[in-house]
Amino acid sequence: MKIVDANVLLYAVNSDVPQHRAAREWLDEALSGEETVGFSWIVLLAFLRISTHPGIFPRPLSQDTAFDTVEAWLSQPGAVLVxxxxxxxxxxxxxxxxxxxxxxxxxxxxxxxxxxxxxxxxxxxxxxxxxxxxxxxxxxx
The missing domain is CATH 3.40.50.1010 (5'-nuclease)
Structure with a gap:
């Protein structure tokens, strides 16, 4: 199992950062692959806090979009909460x-x-x- 850190999730949804492509590709491949991807609530809460905060995130997500994103990740067959x-x-x-x-x-x-x-x-x-x-x-x- 691989447990994902918050920066991977944040970079995956923020196309303005140089790490975006690597994060997005890794996350998409991992969630569609054979290996289990673990999500921790501390990481998901960090994602929700930072991605919706206009003082931190360059183009903040709406609360609904951020939650929809989390739910989409967690709905993948290989995703688990750890x-x-x-x-x-x-x-x-x-x-x-x-x-x-x-x-x-x-x-x-x-x-x-x-x-x-x-x-x-x-x-x-x-x-x-x-x-x-x-x-x-x-x-x-």
């Missing part, structure tokens, strides 16, 4: 401790911990995921 397991707090604490920081890495560490618990790979444009020992990362771009 949740942390009961081991999450310990795994998260371990990842943050080994990375030597928390702060801005907390959400990334949460996603990395969720991926580790499910034996999944994180797909992202963000190199920060490589800071978490034992977490497999597919870096786009």
């Amino acid at each position: 949740e942390p397991t009961t081991r999450h707090a310990g795994v998260l604490r371990g990842l943050l401790g080994k990375a030597g920081t928390a702060g801005n890495l907390v959400n990334d560490a949460h996603l990395a911990a969720t991926a580790a618990q499910h034996g999944a790979e994180v797909v992202s444009f963000d190199a920060d995921f490589t800071r978490f020992d034992g977490v497999r990362v597919h870096k786009l771009g």
Whole structure:
């Protein structure tokens, strides 16, 4: 399973950024392929927050369009919602401790911990995921 990061989703819908094509192609291929694509609520909420925010997103989506986009992704046969397991707090604490920081890495560490618990790979444009020992990362771009 591959668990997608928020930046992949945001770049996939924002044709104004240089990462758009790579993000869109990866997401379209992944959702139509054989492998399971995992979506975490923390990522989907980040997508909804950023893609509809006029101060952050260059051409913000309407709330309905953003929700329709999320629902379209989740309706694909290979898409699943992934949740942390009961081991999450310990795994998260371990990842943050080994990375030597928390702060801005907390959400990334949460996603990395969720991926580790499910034996999944994180797909992202963000190199920060490589800071978490034992977490497999597919870096786009």
